[in-house]
Amino acid sequence: MYICLEGIDGSGKSTQLELLGKWLENCGFTVTPIREPTDSPVGKLIRHMLQDPKAKEEGFQRTLALLFAADRTLLMDNILVEEGLKRIVISDRSFYSSLAYQNGEEWIAQINQHSLEPDLVILLDLEVETAIRRCDGTDSFEDADFLESVRQRYLKLAQQHSFMVVNANSGVNKIHSDIKRIVAPKLGMCI
Ligand code: TYD
Numbered sequence: 001m002y003i004c005l006e007g008i009d010g011s012g013k014s015t016q017l018e019l020l021g022k023w024l025e026n027c028g029f030t031v032t033p034i035r036e037p038t039d040s041p042v043g044k045l046i047r048h049m050l051q052d053p054k055a056k057e058e059g060f061q062r063t064l065a066l067l068f069a070a071d072r073t074l075l076m077d078n079i080l081v082e083e084g085l086k087r088i089v090i091s092d093r094s095f096y097s098s099l100a101y102q103n104g105e106e107w108i109a110q111i112n113q114h115s116l117e118p119d120l121v122i123l124l125d126l127e128v129e130t131a132i133r134r135c136d137g138t139d140s141f142e143d144a145d146f147l148e149s150v151r152q153r154y155l156k157l158a159q160q161h162s163f164m165v166v167n168a169n170s171g172v173n174k175i176h177s178d179i180k181r182i183v184a185p186k187l188g189m190c191i
Helices: 014-025 041-050 058-080 095-103 106-111 128-135 141-161 172-186
Strands: 002-006 031-035 088-093 119-125 165-168
Touching: 002 014, 002 095, 002 172, 014 031, 014 172, 031 041, 031 058, 031 172, 041 058, 058 095, 058 106, 095 106, 095 141, 119 141, 119 172, 128 141
Parallel strands: 002 088, 002 119, 031 088, 119 165
Antiparallel strands: none
C-alpha cells in the first residue's frame, strides 16, 4: 500500500503524515514514511536550488523537474520496490507534486514513468493566503500567484485521478480524523 499526501506548501502535510504514521503503527501496521524531495544527494541539491530567488521561473522549473524525477527514481529503486511495498508506505508528496508544481506537461509524465502510482492520494486543500501565513508570512504576489496556480492544478488533478480531497483549514484533529476515515476502509478497518 502506497499512500500519499499532497498539497501546496503550508497545507500541513508533514504534521498529518506523522499523525497518520503513529495511528497506523498503533493499529499494528509496519509503516515506512518517506518524503520528496528525499535526503539523497539529489534531494539535497534540489533543496539548495529551491533557495534561489529564480526558482519559480519557467526555465528553472524545467531543470527542477528533471532533478525531482531523478530523486524520485532513486527513491523508487531504493525504497519502494525493494522493501517498502511489503509495508505501508506513507509519503509526503509524489510525482503528482511535479505535475502540480512543474506544470503538468506531457514530458513531465514521461520522465516520471518509473514512478509508482500511489494506491491512494489525499489532497490537503486550503486557500493560498492561509497557507502562506502558516509557512513564514512571506506574502509576495509572486508566491501567492505561483501557489494559486499550483492549487488549481492540484484540484484539476484530483478530479482526473480520483484523489480524496480534505479541507486542510479545519484544525489538526479534524483533518486527522478525516484522513483516518479515508484510509481505514482501504485497510479493511472500521473506525
Ligand atoms: P516540501 O514538501 O515543502 O519540503 P519541506 O517542507 O520538507 O521543505 O517540498 C519542498 C518544495 O519542493 C515545495 O515547495 C514543493 C516543491 N516540489 C516541487 O516543486 N516538485 C516536486 O516534484 C516535489 C516533490 C516538490
